[in-house]
Amino acid sequence: MNYIFNFLIFTFGTSIVSFLTVIAHEYPHIDPIRRSQCDSCQRTLHWFEIIPIWSYLIAKGNCKTCNKPIDKFYPLTEMVGGLFLLVASLTHQNLTFVTSLFTVLTLLAFSDHFFGYVYLSSYLLFVPIIILNIQHLYFIPALIVYTLLMLLNYLYEGIGSGDIEILTILAILVGFDSILKIILLACFLCLVNFYLTYNSKFRFIPYITISTAIILILR
Ligand SMILES: [Zn+2]
Structure with a gap:
């Protein structure tokens, strides 16, 4: 069975x-x-x-x-x-949470991979997940992540605003600890890809999606 x-x-x-x-x-x-x-x-x-x-x-x-x-x-x-x-x-794992988050992130990753952008309207797909998890949301960590990433973007540029928005929404859902691990793992995977292919132009959302999947399973 x-x-x-x-x-x-x-x-x-x-x-x-x-x-x-x-x-x-x-x-x-x-x-x-x-x-x-x-x-x-x-x-x-x-x-x-x-x-x-x-x-x-x-x-x-x-x-x-x-x-x-x-x-x-x-x-x-x-x-x-x-x-x-x-x-x-x-x-x-909580299969409802994991499956719904995985579905939305995969759709955004494909969109980023194929076209290099995501539609702003696709963020609405996160709304049902947020409502389903209304008792486990992390707004202050998300605010910290958003501020830090915006500051980094202001100083060094290079992070897309779409990446920042998605990481902030993710922070609301997974908390400070997990979002830091997701960002670090995503950057690490980018570096690995860079050393393997010497391709410095890449879409970041597929890396965020893969990292989130790994961290969700490990936590
Ligand atoms: Zn054919």
């Missing part, structure tokens, strides 16, 4: 990520009945070609029609989403 439950949780995580990739790609022109297409030849995909991870493995990473490789980004992020929810479930 446990195996079935774990498999369902994993599948749920992969499906959330798969769904969010499409939403982030198409926003604000989302057509809920439009079928997914191959990125290269635009052929409409069958239902069995859009199952997260499995479709990629069955197709051996190539489109059946044009034979062009499918971007590894999709199965990799789906796998990460599935593993994250599975580990969160196995370590007895």
Whole structure:
């Protein structure tokens, strides 16, 4: 029974990520009945070609029609989403809180990754999470984090205002201790990426999302 439950949780995580990739790609022109297409030849995909991870493995990473490789980004992020929810479930996290926060952050991360910005309106997605956790909010830590980041931004620039706003909202939800760990881990991951790729231009929100996922599981 446990195996079935774990498999369902994993599948749920992969499906959330798969769904969010499409939403982030198409926003604000989302057509809920439009079928997914191959990125290269635009052929409409069958239902069995859009199952997260499995479709990629069955197709051996190539489109059946044009034979062009499918971007590894999709199965990799789906796998990460599935593993994250599975580990969160196995370590007895508050699944409602973790899943909702993970969903909103992943959507913002995709938006930042694809387009380099997030819509201000997408912050509204945090409202239900804040209401659900109304008894465990940390406003003073959030105010401190906001002030410090704004000061840093004033002195050195480079931190995007979107990054500051998201980190402040996160601070309200997770508290001072966790937000400091999230910021440090995100900066560390950026440095690692810089040493590996020598690419100094990067989007920060995907790093915030990965760091939040790790810190939520470890705390
Ligand atoms: Zn194709």
